[in-house]
Amino acid sequence: MPLLAPHPRRSTALTALTATLSAACLAAVTACSSGDGSATPAAAQSPSGSVSRTPAPATEAAASQPRLAVTYDGGVQILDANSLELLADLPFEGFARVNPAGDGRRVFVTATGGWHVVDAGAWEEPHGDHGHYYTTEPSDTGIVFEAEEAGHVVNHAGRTVLFDDGTGEIVSFDSDEVADPDREVREMSTPSAHHGVAVELSDGSTIVTEGTEESRDGIRLLDASGTEVAASTDCPNVHGETVAADEVVVVGCTDGVLVVEDGRITKIDSPDEYGRIGNQWGLDDSPIVVGDYRAEQDTPTDAVGRISLIDTATNQLRLVQLPASYWYRSLGRGEDGEAVVLGTDGALHVVDTAGAAVTRSVPVIAPWQVQEDWQAPQPQVFTTEGTAYVTEPATNSVHAVDIATGEVWRSAALSVTPNELTGVTGAADEHGHEGEREGEHEGEHEGKHEETRS
Numbered sequence: 001m002p003l004l005a006p007h008p009r010r011s012t013a014l015t016a017l018t019a020t021l022s023a024a025c026l027a028a029v030t031a032c033s034s035g036d037g038s039a040t041p042a043a044a045q046s047p048s049g050s051v052s053r054t055p056a057p058a059t060e061a062a063a064s065q066p067r068l069a070v071t072y073d074g075g076v077q078i079l080d081a082n083s084l085e086l087l088a089d090l091p092f093e094g095f096a097r098v099n100p101a102g103d104g105r106r107v108f109v110t111a112t113g114g115w116h117v118v119d120a121g122a123w124e125e126p127h128g129d130h131g132h133y134y135t136t137e138p139s140d141t142g143i144v145f146e147a148e149e150a151g152h153v154v155n156h157a158g159r160t161v162l163f164d165d166g167t168g169e170i171v172s173f174d175s176d177e178v179a180d181p182d183r184e185v186r187e188m189s190t191p192s193a194h195h196g197v198a199v200e201l202s203d204g205s206t207i208v209t210e211g212t213e214e215s216r217d218g219i220r221l222l223d224a225s226g227t228e229v230a231a232s233t234d235c236p237n238v239h240g241e242t243v244a245a246d247e248v249v250v251v252g253c254t255d256g257v258l259v260v261e262d263g264r265i266t267k268i269d270s271p272d273e274y275g276r277i278g279n280q281w282g283l284d285d286s287p288i289v290v291g292d293y294r295a296e297q298d299t300p301t302d303a304v305g306r307i308s309l310i311d312t313a314t315n316q317l318r319l320v321q322l323p324a325s326y327w328y329r330s331l332g333r334g335e336d337g338e339a340v341v342l343g344t345d346g347a348l349h350v351v352d353t354a355g356a357a358v359t360r361s362v363p364v365i366a367p368w369q370v371q372e373d374w375q376a377p378q379p380q381v382f383t384t385e386g387t388a389y390v391t392e393p394a395t396n397s398v399h400a401v402d403i404a405t406g407e408v409w410r411s412a413a414l415s416v417t418p419n420e421l422t423g424v425t426g427a428a429d430e431h432g433h434e435g436e437r438e439g440e441h442e443g444e445h446e447g448k449h450e451e452t453r454s
Contacts, residue, residue: 056121056137064426065135067120068382068389069107070398071096072416076109078120078138081389081423084398084412088138090118095375098422102155102175105424106141108162114147115162116140117178122426131428143179145171152197156243159200168193170208172200188226199241199249205229207249207260209238219251219258221265232258232265242282242289248312250289252277256317257291257310268310268317270295277308279328286337287313288353292328307331307341309353318356322349327370329420332383334403340388342381344368348388348401362406364399365392380421391418 066081075091076098090109097110105123108115121138124131148166155161161172168190177183190196194211201207204224209216210233218233235253243249249260254276256269270277270293277291291308305325309318324343332340338359339351346367350360371378377393387409388401396417400410 056139058134058136061122061133061135064124064133065122066384066423066426067122067138068398068421068423069098069109069118069120070391070414070416070418071098071109071420072377072418074416076107076118077414077416078118079398079412081384081387081400084400084410086415087121089415090138090140092116092140096420098420099153100155100422100424101153101178102158102160103178104427106178107422107424108145108153109140110150110153113144114150115145115153117143117145119179120424120426122424124426124428126428133426135426141179151195152240154197154199154241156199157202157247161198161200161206163196163198164193165195166193168196170198170206172198172206195239197239197241199243201247201249207241207251209251211238219260219265221260221263229263230260230265232267234258234267237276237278239278240280242280243284244282244289244312245285245287246312248287250280250282250291250310250312252280252291254278254297257289259310259312259315261312266315268315270308270317271319275308277310279331280310281331281333281339283333283337286353287311288337290331290333290339290351290353292326292331293319305343307339307351309339309356320351320356320358322351322358323347323361324349325370327378330379330381332381332388334383334388335386336404338403340381340383340403342379342388342390344370348381348390348406350403350406360406362401362408364390364401364408366394368394375419377417377419380418382421382423384423384425389421389423391421393417393419 068079068081070077076096078088080087092109092111094112099108101108107118107120109118119139119141121136124133145162147164151165152163155175158175159172160175163170170188171185173183173185192212194216196209198206198208206222208220210218210220216238218235220228221230223229235258237254240252251258257277259266272295274297276294279292281290289310293306293308305322306319324345326341326343330342334340337353339353341349343349346365347361348364349358352359368379380391382389386403388403390399396414398412399408401408
């Protein structure tokens with residue numbers, strides 16, 4: 001993958017071990033120490049090859065200090081997730097996207113040049129049977145994972161995987177080493193560039209989408225050596241992934257989902273001939289995956305307002321009717337497995353995923369309409385530690401909602417019009433799965449829009 005200049009202090013040499021597979025499979029490249037004096041880094045610092053910033057001093061805190069990252073036209077702001085206070089305003093060129101980096105401390109800002117690593121300024125250092133929590137001033141670290149068209153970011157089982165839509169190249173590494181210039185990386189390349197995604201499982205196997213710039217139709221499961229274990233082409237316009245309990249992976253299609261479990265791929269059909277599930281939200285302790293749903297091909301959202309529930313234990317797919325329509329970035333999951341959906345009626349609807357029913361609707365913002373331009377600022381939802389954070393571009397504000405009680409426990413005015421939203425816990429134990437908030441625009445219209453980078 002094209003890379004920026006290496007960090008000047010990097011001394012660990014890397015060589016490429018290439019596994020040549022059939023044309024239908026992937027080429028796998030694993031970076032490792034070679035001792036030959038050469039270096040092929042997985043990422044670099046600033047284009048000049050160094051970072052001149054002096055880290056701000058750290059302050060110890062009594063507990064973890066979660067952070068929010070909010071993009072706007074021109075940059076990203078870092079907020080204290082408890083007080084909603086602005087901590088830093090960092091400029092970035094181009095349309096910025098944002099995803100957790102997977103280490104509980106940093107986020108990726110997808111902007112001109114690739115994935116930029118931003119330190120949200122809160123972290124935990126384990127110490128025996130307890131941890132110490134620290135904060136510092138949030139900052140742009142200068143670390144950039146260069147990409148032609150930076151796309152999906154997937155965090156799972158302590159690994160972070162980046163997919164370059166412009167080249168079909170994939171890079172993965174230990175999430176805790178995102179800011180380490182001497183990280184060991186694994187690189188793979190798909191046969192054709194496409195708007196895709198990959199997830200690395202705990203045994204080193206990888207699930208990756210298959211497609212070209214014109215179409216996408218399935219996935220491949222490769223073992224740790226790069227050998228194909230299973231494949232399916234029964235997934236038109238394949239998009240997005242998530243991981244449920246027992247490391248079962250669900251991948252979305254325009255007519256259902258593919259479920260990957262124990263080396264097997266199973267198709268679950270949508271109840272409609274066209275029933276697109278393009279974005280999914282899973283939890284490591286729940287067999288039920290929440291998906292969006294759209295039964296009309298030429299609309300940006302399901303006008304009827306339904307979400308999908310995929311039970312990976314029974315391979316059943318159910319639809320839940322909501323009081324209002326929504327768009328794919330207004331969904332999330334609560335700590336007890338519930339789904340939360342911000343409807344166009346301005347209410348946050350809580351769905352019992354086991355009972356497949358809406359249990360609460362909480363007014364949060366004014367009614368709004370889904371826009372066809374997916375890059376335009378629209379309400380977003382990010383859930384963490386029992387709270388649903390909701391942005392309201394119409395009023396330049398953000399709201400914190402207790403999912404269990406429905407209380408809107410804090411609101412704050414922003415100095416910018418918010419667009420994308422994510423966050424970090426500020427704690428070390430973030431080695432579950434963070435999938436379909438990561439870098440995914442759904443492709444509201446197949447064809448021209450569908451092939452726009454995520």
